[in-house]
Amino acid sequence: MLTAFCSTGLASAGISRPVNDQRAVVRVIHGESNGSGFVVGQAKGVALVLTSNHVLNSGQKIICVQFGQLGFEARVVNLKIHGKDMALLYVPIPKGRSINELDIALKATRVGDEITALGYDRKGDFLRRSGTVKLTLTKPLEDGYNLGTTADLEKGMSGGPMINKLGKVVAVNSTHSEPLWEQDLFYEGGGEVDADLNLAIAKLSMGVSIASHARLIIDTARGHIKKPLLPNAKLPKQCRRAK
């Protein structure tokens, strides 16, 4: 039963959202690039964090994942899950520490559903942005973007989760509305998006729906947790949160 994986117990009890979903959402910092991520699996001494691939492009060697004030060095497990803008990180953390994790929704989201996007802005403040799903694309855009919502994403929220009313992750935060300049959009595998749809997308924040990738993510996380030959947690200076 997949819901058992990562379940906090609250979601299945029908509570609108897990009380501590913020504690499953992390900051991902790669050099000058700031993004977010969320814990999809854990065991003693390790957390598996899902984020956006495009957060990891800064040309710096050390990838930092911050849980609150503590920042740890992460390793890359999968840079582009199924070729989409999603990356899985493996984060050795001190043993004897507990963290929260989020459940992944297996059911695809539909137009009209309400979601909440979680993540951190560039300053490190936690944001919770609610909205309605306005667009689902059967043919995703480049990088796998296929869910459009009115939730107002901010820079820094990339890689954070979009959760449904049950607190389960339905998508990964990817792009904000109001592009900074005009650009043609393309579908995954080629083909230009027509002007009307381009205009509609410009008014929405986009995400990558996660349901069809849940199995790979979970299997991968499980595989890494089952082989506990882990490097110790590392807390490099550059991963510390600025006060």
Place this chain on the structure above:
Amino acid sequence: MVCYSKFLQCIMFRKAIIASLLLAPQVSFGNSVQAAGKFYCGNYDGVPSTMTTTKSGKAIPIILWKSNHFSGDGFGPERRCQEVSSRFNDLDSTGRLRFLTTGRMNGMPVICAAVEKGSGCGEGSLLYTLKAGQNAGETLRNLLAIRTKVAGPLTETTQRPYISIDDIKNAQEGAPTSQAPASVSNQPDPKPAPKAIQSNSDHKGENDALW
């Protein structure tokens, strides 16, 4: 004396090249950092930054100008910020920001705008000059990501070795501390859903919270 003269000529020639690359159609800023167009040179966390303001009023930094690489030629961070911000406006007003690409001008890597999709740098198309050895393709990719993706901004820092994300992954896989399982297929997995790894309830009252 001849050598000295040649040396001076060489210096002047280099400055002329850099100036030609760094200068754009001029826009007068006066004492203000705000250009007339959509893009402007502003101050973000004390750093001269090429910025824009969205229709809903959000000021968003695009490039933070920290590099002093061209300062010796008179193009410090503030000047580059102003010049490049005005180029953003020039290219935007002619619709050419849609065709950003990479190229080389006078032997230097540049980010520029093509005249049309798929073509090279057009005339008067320079957006900004990169440092020798800087990865233009990756820089362009990161710049394009800032257009809509919710990460960023780009930072032009003083020269440092560039490490691509693929290199990082490869290095990690080859590192002695890396004990990860075998690589994971990117193909959809037909297997049934796995059982729980570990639920949070298993941790209740057992450990200190990480947060």
